[in-house]
Amino acid sequence: MSKxxxxxxxxxxxxxxxxxxxxGFIAARTMFVPKDFGEYGHYRGGSLEENMSRPLNYAGSGACADCHENKHTLWSKSKHKTVNCQTCHGALxxxxxxxTSIKPRKPAGRDFCLLCHGKNVSKPTHFPxxxxxxxxxxxxxxxxxxxxEPKPPAGDG
Structure with missing residues (x-):
């Protein structure tokens, strides 16, 4: 008979x-969560130094104006003035x-423009x-x- x-x-x-x-949860958390996590609230303190040590890839739009003054003047007065040059032309x-080290990307075709300007009901109605x-x-x-200098062409309603 069983007990x-x-x-x-x-x-x-x-x-x-x-x-x-x-x-098991406590052991896993101890192993996987960095020691400096929470040093500045819900933030890992060491990430600031890590990000600061990464090489820069982007220059501000002002750097483009030094050589591309005419295009920069058009751009700075246009509706695209809030879009950094490198959004379209890449990290420069x-x-x-x-x-001479690198050529800026020149977006061709429609697909690139449609990333922002393709019909999307979630965008504000005034957005082109x-x-x-x-x-x-x-x-x-x-x-x-x-x-x-994005403007509708003449005759475009």
């Missing part, structure tokens, strides 16, 4: 499992230091948006619009 289980045996087993799970710090299927589907955006 009868006491009324509280199943509760003891459950408590042992809970204690093991909690101990090296280009500002040595213009197009339906790519019906708005000049055979043309690139730059065929009609200067991205440095």
């Amino acid at each position: 009868p289980i006491s009324d509280y045996e199943h509760i003891k087993r459950l408590l042992i499992i809970i204690v093991m799970v909690v101990a 710090l090296k280009h500002t230091e040595d213009p 948006q197009i339906d790519p299927g019906s708005h000049n589907p055979d043309l690139n955006c730059a065929d009609c619009h200067n991205p440095h």
Whole structure:
């Protein structure tokens, strides 16, 4: 005959499992959470030094103005003035230091412009948006619009 289980045996087993799970969580947290986490609130203190030691890749739009004054003047008065040059042309710090070292990206085609200007109901209604299927589907955006001075072309409602 087997030994009868006491009324509280199943509760003891459950408590042992809970204690093991909690101990496992504490051990895992101790191993995986960096020691400097929480030094500045919910923030890892060492990440500031790590990020500061990373090499810079971006130059401000003002650096572009030194050589590209005409385009910068158009851009600075346009609706795109809040969009940094490097948003469209790529990370160009090296280009500002040595213009022959890297060529700026020149976005071609419609897909790049549609990242911001494609029809999307979540965007504000005043934000310029197009339906790519019906708005000049055979043309690139730059065929009609200067991205440095984006205005609707004459006759475009």
